[in-house]
Structures are given as C-alpha cells and as structure tokens.
Amino acid sequence: METILQVREIRKRYGNKEIVKGVSLSVRRGEIKVLIGPSGAGKSTLLQMINFLVFPDDGDVFLEGRRIDPGRKRELCAYRQQVGMIFQEFNLFDHLTALGNVEIGLVRVKKMDKKAARLRAMAELERVGLGDHAGKYPAELSGGQKQRVSIARALALDPKVMLLDEPTSALDPELIGEVHAVIRELGASGMTMIMATHQISFARALAHEMIFMEDGRIVEQGPPDIILDEARCARTREFCAKIGELGGRP
Amino acid sequence: MDFIPVLKEGLPYVFKGTWVTLVVVAGALAVGLSIGLPLAVGTVYGPRWLRRLIDLYVWFFRGVPLLVLLFLFYFGIFPFLGLDLSAFVVAVIVLGCISGAYQSQILRGAILSVPEGQMKAARAVGMSDLQAIGLIILPQALRLAIPGWSNEYAILLKDSAVTYALGVAEIMARAHHVASRTYQHLPIYISAGVLFMGLTYVGTRLLAVLHKKVRIKGYA
Numbered sequence: 001m002e003t004i005l006q007v008r009e010i011r012k013r014y015g016n017k018e019i020v021k022g023v024s025l026s027v028r029r030g031e032i033k034v035l036i037g038p039s040g041a042g043k044s045t046l047l048q049m050i051n052f053l054v055f056p057d058d059g060d061v062f063l064e065g066r067r068i069d070p071g072r073k074r075e076l077c078a079y080r081q082q083v084g085m086i087f088q089e090f091n092l093f094d095h096l097t098a099l100g101n102v103e104i105g106l107v108r109v110k111k112m113d114k115k116a117a118r119l120r121a122m123a124e125l126e127r128v129g130l131g132d133h134a135g136k137y138p139a140e141l142s143g144g145q146k147q148r149v150s151i152a153r154a155l156a157l158d159p160k161v162m163l164l165d166e167p168t169s170a171l172d173p174e175l176i177g178e179v180h181a182v183i184r185e186l187g188a189s190g191m192t193m194i195m196a197t198h199q200i201s202f203a204r205a206l207a208h209e210m211i212f213m214e215d216g217r218i219v220e221q222g223p224p225d226i227i228l229d230e231a232r233c234a235r236t237r238e239f240c241a242k243i244g245e246l247g248g249r250p
Numbered sequence: 251m252d253f254i255p256v257l258k259e260g261l262p263y264v265f266k267g268t269w270v271t272l273v274v275v276a277g278a279l280a281v282g283l284s285i286g287l288p289l290a291v292g293t294v295y296g297p298r299w300l301r302r303l304i305d306l307y308v309w310f311f312r313g314v315p316l317l318v319l320l321f322l323f324y325f326g327i328f329p330f331l332g333l334d335l336s337a338f339v340v341a342v343i344v345l346g347c348i349s350g351a352y353q354s355q356i357l358r359g360a361i362l363s364v365p366e367g368q369m370k371a372a373r374a375v376g377m378s379d380l381q382a383i384g385l386i387i388l389p390q391a392l393r394l395a396i397p398g399w400s401n402e403y404a405i406l407l408k409d410s411a412v413t414y415a416l417g418v419a420e421i422m423a424r425a426h427h428v429a430s431r432t433y434q435h436l437p438i439y440i441s442a443g444v445l446f447m448g449l450t451y452v453g454t455r456l457l458a459v460l461h462k463k464v465r466i467k468g469y470a
Contacts, residue, residue, distance in 0.1 A: 053370050073378060081376035091367035095390045095466050105375035108385060139468030150371070157375060 001028040003065075004192055005050070005083075005161050010059030012045050019045045021216035022059070027161065027194060032187050034203040034224070035196040037213035038239065043196040044088075046213070047163045050194070051083045052076060063160070081109060084154030084162040088169050090146040092138040098125060098149045099134040102156050110157065124152035128182050144175030148182055155186075162186065164195035200243050204228055212236045253434045260428035261441055267421035268445065274341050274410045274420060279403060281346025286353025290391075291383060293354065294361050304354065311351035316412050319344050324416050337416035345413070349406055356398035360391040393464050400457040404450050411446070421445055 006026040012019045020042040027033055035043045048054040050061060052070040061068045068079050093101050102124050106117035125134050128148040138146055147167055154162060167183065168176040180202050187193065187206050197203050203210065203224065210227040212220045212235075220227060220236045228244070231237045289307065292300050311319070324340045335343075364387050372382035414423035425442035429435045 048370075051374060053373060077376045077378055080374055083374075085371070085374035087367055087371065089365075089367050091365070091371035093368055093371070093386050094365075094469060095386075095393070104385065105377075108381060109376040137467040137469065139466065153371075153375065 001030060003027065004029045004063070005194075006062040006065075007046075007050060008060045008062070010046070010049055010056045010061070012042075012049060012054060013057055019216055020049065020056075023213075023216075023218055024059075025194075025211065025218070025221075027192055029192055030190045031208050032193045032195070032206055033209045033211060034207035035194065035211050035213055036198070036200070036203065036227075036239070036243070037219075041213040042216040043213055044165050047085075047165045047194065047196060050163055051080050051085055053085070077109070081105075081157045082160045084157065084159035086147070086150055086154060086162065086164040086167045088166040090138075090143070090150045090170070092146055092150055092153075094138050097135050097137055098130060098141065098145075098152075101138070101149055102153045105153065105157050121152075121156055124156045125149070127155065128152045129178070142175055143171045144178045147171065147179045151179075151182055151186070159191075161192045161194070164193060164197070166196050166198065168197065168199060198243060200228065200240070212239065214239075253437045256428075256432045256434045257437055257441070260432060260434070260438060264421060264424045264428060264438065264442060265445065267419060267424040268449070270338070270418060270420040271407070271410050271449070274338070274345065274413060274418065275403065275406045277342035278345035278349050278406050278410070279399075281342060282349025282353045282402070282406075285347065285350025286357055287388075289350065289354035290357035290361055291388075293358050295379065295383065308351040308354060311348045316344075316348065316409055317415060319348065320413060320416055337413070337418045341410070341413035341416060341418045345406060345409060348409070349402060352402055352405075353395075353399070356395050356402065357391060360394040360398070361387055363394055364390045390466075393461075393466065396457055396461040396464075400454045400461075403453045403457065407446060407449055407453065 003026045008024050009022045010020060010024070011022050023042070023046055025033070035046070037043055045054055049056045052061075052068070055070060063079060063082060068075065070076050093104065096104060099118070099121050102121035103117050106112040106120055107114060112120070122131065122134060125131050128151055130145060130148055130152065133141060133145060138149070141149065164183065168179050171179065176199070180199070183193075183195070184206060195203070207224045209221055210224045211218055212227060212231070212233070214235060220231055220233045227236060228240050231240060289304050293304050296304070314322075320341070323344050324337065328335050328340060368386050369382055372386045373379070377385065410420055411422035414420060414426060417423065421442055425438050429438040432438070
C-alpha cells in the first residue's frame with residue numbers, strides 16, 4: 001500500500017520547553033495508527049501539527065507525496081479539508097444544530113449546493129446513528145452524541161485521513177461504547193486514521209500499529225500485540241502494564 | 251397649584267425631545283457597533299501593531315470626558331477640517347465613537363468567551379480565519395454581548411443628555427428651556443428624569459426579549 005501521509009522531523013517548542021522533539025512517521029492508505037503515552041508526551045500537539053492547527057517550528061508534512069506549505073492560505077484550507085480532525089472536547093459549533101454543524105463545511109467551504117449539502121449531511125448523521133437528532137443543538141445532546149456529530153462533520157468533507165485526539169477521553173464511561181462503535185466502523189470501511197487514546201483494549205483491536213510516545217519523542221512502535229505484551233523498551237512495558245490494569249486487558 | 255398649566259403646556263414640548271434622544275442613542279449605538287465590532291476582532295485576532303493602535307483609540311475615547319469630546323469635535327476638529335456639521339450629527343458621531351470604544355471591550359469579552367476549540371474546529375474543516383470568525387465566532391459572540399449592550403444603551407441614553415450643551419433639541423435641552431422660562435424647575439426636571447427612567451426601562455426590556463429570542467436552545 002502506498003504512503004498517504006508523511007510527517008518528517010516535526011518539532012514544536014513553547015518557551016524553552018520542547019514539546020515535540022523531531023517526530024517522523026508515515027501512514028499508508030487504510031492504515032490505522034494509535035498513539036499512546038502519558039499526558040504531556042506530545043501526542044495532542046503532534047496531531048494538531050499534522051493539520052497545522054498548531055504550527056510546527058520545524059519539519060514537513062506530506063499528503064500523497066506533496067509537501068504542504070502552511071504559509072499559503074488557500075493550499076492550507078484545501079489540505080485541511082482532506083484531513084478530518086476529531087477533538088477530545090468535540091468542539092461542535094454551539095449555535096448550529098447537529099445538521100447545521102455537518103452542513104456548514106459543505107456549503108461554505110466546499111461551496112456545495114444547499115439541497116445537496118443537506119442530503120449529504122443527513123446521510124452522514126444517519127451513518128453515525130443520529131438521523132433522529134438532526135434538529136438538536138449541541139447543548140441538547142449527550143457527550144457521545146456530540147462526538148458522533150463531530151465525526152459526521154469531518155466525514156462529510158470526504159477526508160483522506162482522520163486524526164482523532166483522544167476522542168473518548170471526555171466521555172462518561174457509559175457513552176464511550178457508541179463512539180468506539182462508530183470509529184470501528186470507520187476502520188472497517190478502510191479509513192486511514194491516526195488516533196491518540198488511552199483506551200488500550202479498543203486500540204489493540206483496531207490498530208495496525210501502535211506508537212508509544214513520551215517526552216516529545218517516539219519511544220517505540222510496532223504491532224499492538226508486540227507493543228502491549230513484549231515491548232523492548234522497559235518504559236513502554238511499564239506504561240502498558242499500568243494502563244492495562246485499568247481494564248485494558250482483553 | 252400654579253405649575254399645572256405650565257406642565258400642560260411645557261411637557262408635550264419636552265416629550266417631543268424623546269424622538270431626538272432616541273435617534274441620537276440609536277444612531278450612536280449603530281455607529282458604535284460598526285466601530286466596535288472590527289476593533290474587537292482586531293484586538294483578539296489582529297497583529298501586535300494593530301492591537302496597540304486599537305488600545306490607543308480606546309484609551310482616548312474612554313479617557314477624555316464626554317463634554318470635552320463634544321466641544322473638541324464640534325468647535326475644534328470638524329471646523330478645522332472644514333466640515334460644517336450640525337450639532338445633531340456631531341452628537342451622533344462623538345457618542346458613536348465613544349460607544350465604539352466601550353462596545354469593542356464588550357465584544358472582545360464576548361468573543362473570548364466563545365470556547366477556543368470552535369475556532370480550531372472551524373479551521374479544521376477548511377475555513378479561512380475570516381470565515382471562522384464570521385460564521386462561527388461572531389454569531390455566538392453577538393448573542394453573548396446583548397446583556398452588555400443593554401448596559402451600553404442605558405449609559406448612552408444618559409450621556410445623550412449632555413449633548414444639550416451643543417444645542418441638540420433632546421429631552422434635557424427642552425426641559426432646561428421650559429424650566430428657565432417658567433421657573434418651574436422641580437416638576438419639569440422630575441418629569442424629564444422619569445421620562446429617562448421610562449426609556450431605560452423600555453429599552454432594556456426590549457433587549458432582554460431579544461436576548462431570549464436569539465438564545466441557543468439548551469444553552470445556559
């Protein structure tokens with residue numbers, strides 16, 4: 001399978017603290033990579049740098065072999081449409097209904113005709129099981145529903161890659177399952193994904209590769225069973241053992 | 251009870267000033283919004299030099315007393331520029347500029363209280379910064395600003411009374427006119443005060459209704 005997204009030696013520093021210290025990774029079409037590691041490891045910053053929500057100090061991002069120049073606004077906007085982003089805090093647009101949230105990108109960014117956009121947005125909401133909630137505002141939805149709307153919002157733009165930044169960390173335990181189900185289906189449909197998560201058993205079942213990050217660096221990467229059970233690095237083993245105790249074992 | 255005939259004759263004249271007052275206030279609010287909105291966007295999202303410039307503007311119009319500004323513009327700046335503007339127009343412009351400074355602060359607070367993540371989400375779906383501000387941030391910020399505006403309306407309403415010093419025929423100017431002709435100061439100024447109170451009440455009520463009407467469902 002060909003490489004679809006490549007990150008090369010990407011770095012970010014805030015003040016005199018380097019958050020991401022030269023990370024490289026490449027993702028093939030249809031591949032699912034899961035980032036694990038303690039809070040503050042730089043997972044979230046890395047994901048946000050991939051679509052330039054945080055501007056890297058150094059390093060390059062390539063989509064389908066083309067280097068993205070974030071200084072060129074039009075190119076950046078076009079690129080971001082191809083990279084769906086899911087946030088921990090959902091970040092729905094509070095003044096718009098579920099349907100409005102999904103629709104607005106189609107109408108305003110893709111310049112799609114209003115009727116076609118509505119149909120497409122409805123289809124995406126149905127895909128995440130929220131067809132009945134299209135008219136509700138974010139404040140009327142549960143956390144799990146909000147996150148599913150945000151997934152529909154990203155999917156509507158036909159992204160080539162999805163970035164998921166701890167998509168279930170802000171959810172009540174009861175609501176995690178419905179979001180996991182949607183992500184699992186996405187994976188089954190062949191979507192390329194990079195996801196940061198602490199849900200180890202979910203990650204093990206889904207990931208093609210796991211990446212353990214700490215202190216701004218990739219410590220170790222490999223197939224989930226290797227990383228979780230037979231990691232070479234002691235620190236990886238320690239982290240996985242701890243997080244496994246939290247019900248992560250299958 | 252010799253003030254009754256005076257009131258009967260004088261009050262309709264004073265009350266006619268209501269329209270002048272309301273037009274001055276509405277005009278100043280509108281001018282203030284059209285100045286305050288870009289200033290607020292500039293202070294939150296603009297580059298450093300622009301923020302400095304806006305700070306200077308806000309400092310000037312908040313720092314100099316209303317009466318000084320009215321005289322400065324009416325007798326000083328506009329004549330110097332060769333502009334022959336009526337007292338009414340100058341009143342609307344000066345009050346509008348002052349209100350713009352205050353409204354920029356109200357709106358700045360409102361913009362900052364829209365969760366930051368929504369700006370990120372808007373960028374993430376491919377919106378330009380201007381689109382994100384116009385389509386996502388401002389529709390929410392303007393809703394949040396309504397209570398602050400309600401305050402701004404009440405302040406402008408009272409400030410508008412000062413424009414009588416330029417000879418704008420608003421409520422205060424007319425009350426002063428009648429009172430100094432008839433020496434019935436007490437009943438005339440009480441009436442004017444009550445009239446201002448009534449206008450404050452009606453305006454803030456209307457804004458409260460508007461606030462309720464544009465409220466986002468389920469949102470606190």
